Amino acid sequence: MTHSNPTTEAFVKLGNFLRTFCNLVTTNTISDHLNDKWIERFKTEAERAQHYNGWFTEENCIHAFQEWGNTLTKENIETWLNNYDLSANKEKVVALIMAGNIPLVGFHDLLCVLITGNKALIKLSSNDQKLIPLLIDYLIDIEPSFENKVTFTKEKLENYDAVIATGSNNTARYFEYYFSKKPNIIRKNRNSVAVLNGTETIEELTALGEDIFRYFGLGCRSVSKIYIPKDYTIDTFFKAMFPYSDIINHNKYANNYDYNKAVYLMSEFKILDNGFLILKEEESFGSPIASLFFEYYEDTSRLKSTLKNQEEKIQCIVSSGFIDGEISFGNTQKPSLNDYADGIDTVDFLLRTS
CATH class of the missing domain: 3.40.309.10 (Aldehyde Dehydrogenase; Chain A, domain 2)
Incomplete structure (x- = not known):
């Protein structure tokens, strides 16, 4: 079963672009391609990220781009989505309250919301204000229909149907109270x-x-x-x-x-x-x-x-041979598309929520 539609194709193109960009960085040939506006923009944002958040080194931003580039292939996306009936989705607005502890940490939730045919209302973490909007700008450039599917807000969240919020154990208590009347996934410290x-x-x-x-x-x-x-x-x-x-x-x-x-x-x-x-x-x-x-x-x-x-x-x-579901050494920061945070299937949640 294929899921070829403009949304999935846009994410495949994003994956292609990220792999190309990271290859230019690692082979030190990026200076030959700075006439490409997107190559130049991604390079600039990766270099500047540390000014906004001292933990977001250029190397770690490039690493996050590389991992998403490796993940967003046509084969990976189709294999992942074959487990679901996307036609069951009823379009809704999903509020995303994102963490900002590592570069692009909220992107998987955003991917799940958009690829299931929903709209995202995003509250960015103050620690990651630049990288998610950069990827969205690229997606809008190659697939203009994204423009009315993603809204960023700094105001109080209003007019949404479901919420996915990530925070500390303290903020999670507040989230659980505040969002209790809406279908929600609330993530805590792990x-x-x-x-x-x-x-x-x-x-x-x-x-x-x-x-x-x-x-x-x-x-x-x-x-x-x-x-x-x-x-x-x-x-x-x-x-x-x-x-x-x-x-x-x-x-x-x-x-x-x-x-x-x-x-x-x-x-x-x-x-x-x-x-x-x-x-x-x-x-x-x-x-x-x-x-x-x-x-x-x-x-x-x-x-x-x-x-x-x-x-x-x-x-x-x-570990190695210790427990079912273990991750091999060196691979924790290389999750696949169905490695859901806290083991909660985000796509299933979105499809079941009307």
Whole structure:
């Protein structure tokens, strides 16, 4: 069953463009193509993003573009949509309250709303004001019908039929109260964890560094805690992290590292430290920037039930042969189209909501 229509074709074209753009960046040939207005605009926005949000480095913006470019292929979109009957949709206005912790974090929700034939009323995060509108401008350019399907607002949300809101655990309580009369998906804080068994290769552990350090660990898919066997040698882990040591040269990261290290030392917490990452033994999940929590385990079946009991706090589990649905090392920031945040099927929600 194909879903070829102007909307899906526009997203396929966006994917083609993003792959082309990122290829020009990585091959250092972009300067030959600056007469293309979109190549120039994407380059400018990627370079300027850090002025608006110090965490949005050019490298991380390009990485987000690259991942969406790899995801938005005709084959991927058709495979994803084959699970649904889009003709069941009744057009509605869906309010999107977006997070801004990592570049383009709200784009999947927007994609779901538009590709199911609905309209989006968007409240952007103050931390990501530029990148989502950039992609929308491109989509409108290649498919003008998008113009009346997307509205950005800074005012109080009005005249919408359903809402998808992402925020902290605190704002989620407010959202649940405020939006209780409308069909809604309310997303809260989540973190990701990795389970090591001690037999990982240096290559696997170094790949895990991508899950820990990409986007400075600010994403809900970023690994903020590791579980390690009782007799684990931490030096092995630290050695594998060494390729990421340059992260300490980023000013905001370094400030967080210094601050959190000082707080831990003054509180006389026992910490391990390699000069750019602090390891602290801790039961909770959400480690501060430049820190990684760890916990020892002895019994894998007990650990599985612990994680099962805490599943509403966990986005991803990174491991090898430990649990169903696990993510392999280095892949948390490469979700496929049907990897829904919090495990809630956004497309199904939109199709069922009249």
